[in-house]
Amino acid sequence: MTSGFDHLKLTKADAEMLDRLVDVGFEIDQLAYLTPEDEKRAKAILHMLGFLDAYPVEDASDTLIHATLARIDQYEAKHSERMQIHTPQLETTKRGFRIRIPDLIGVAAMVLVTVSVFMMISKSARNQSLNNECASNMAMVGRGLFNYALDHDGNTPTKQATQVASLFGGVAPEQTDAELLAEQGYCEHNHLNCPGHGEESGGFSYQTQSADSWDAIQKQGKVFFLLSDRNPVLDKILAKQEYDPYTPSPAHGSLGQNHLRDDGSIMTGAAPV
Template sequence: MTDGFDHLKLSEADAAMLDRLVDVGFELDQLEYLSSEEKQRATAILEQLGLLQAYPVEDASGTLIDATLARIDQYEQQRAARLHISTSEITATSRGFSFPKLDLIATAAAILLCVALVSMFAKTNRDHSIQSNCATNMAGVGAGLFTYAEDHNNEMPTSSIDSLSSLFGGVSPERTDANVLVVEGYCDHHHLNCPGHGGQGGGFSYQTQSAQSWENLKNRGRVFVIMADRNPILDDLLAGGTPDPLTPSASHGALGHNRLLDDGSTYTSVAPPIIGNDFIWLLDGKNRRIDIFLTH
């Protein structure tokens, strides 16, 4: 605030007091809790500023005012002329009407801008709709899982996955098998599809555990992820690579990814794919009783 008064060579205390006076509109009685020294300092600053008010100023020149107003009027006339579309500039030809080239360029640019904006909003709405449909399908799977568990002594439908044994020390893990729900009528087939997966069908990744870990899940003490959008690093893991475990799912881009929890709720997360210290795309191998790992 005091940078503009550096030429006055104010002391640090004077500069601070000037800032306080500015904050209260130079009303001394609005400053609270002033010591006698601070009050004297504030009064001295106000007296110096009072000299500016007493400085004699001549009345503005009438000629200068007239010239300024004329210049403003000229500017407004020129601006109005630029915005005005004159029909005399439009000529009739045997093929229709001929418009000035600059007008055509400006009109084309405006049309292109409108088209771009409409396309952008349409894409955004479409992306949100796709993500919403994805969450709805996921909720359908969740409802099927709960009904299945009620009918099967709280068991989850799982199947052995030999292709993932290399990640489990040579032992085939068990993965949530949503196809069982479709076969036995607990949900519809379209519930297994994420519409953001490029129309290829599927698109979800499911909880995958060793047989022993599935037993531990029955006595779990925290909310657990059953399924989510597609694991983007699984193929790299199976190929022996070391992908970034924080890689976001590609199904919905910057909108985040959907998750289904064991309490039946679905939600969209834009946060990194990690819960606590547990990476959901990765088998952490830290001897946890529960190690979230989503595969497809």
């Protein structure tokens, strides 16, 4: 079955010539390397297209033109409005300007949000700085203990912890004597405290065991804690107050608690030990 428009279809050669004419703006003189057959084909296509120029058309409707221009103007106006940044309108008075209350509330809310975020970031940075300095102080105490042990046949300085004797059946246990390290120059006095403890006395919390337990622990060859951040649980126990066994150290916010192990490494834990 054939279509009534089959006679209007272009051959492949005609289609290629039409593409060439389009490229040169239908100027046949701009076509290069034309054979007599190509030139004849090009003129035939131009002659066929000439009928379109002579085809009668109605004059454009003024209503359609105006509607089209109005639509274009409307689109450009909306686009321009989206690209503008609007500032709150100021009402002029005899004494100056008056800002609308809703605008003032919005600005105040933005300022509060900005200040809150800044304070949170500052607090987090401060806590991290305190935590790092605390771990550095512990490392210096660990180095002092190591050097002391080298100078004293492997022994570390200890003292009796009479303040916690009640927890050991009335017998005063022993704990690391870090003050002796500072007095004999194995570390500095400021190394015995976390900068986040503030005005609290006592500095770090030290491993406290009976003399027999100390010997047993050292013979086992296991890694154990020598000292840690101030233990709020122990403070509550000594003060005979109720306590939560998972109370975090307040020394550096919610970043946990630092511990110095007997191998010289620093460990951070969520809860006090």
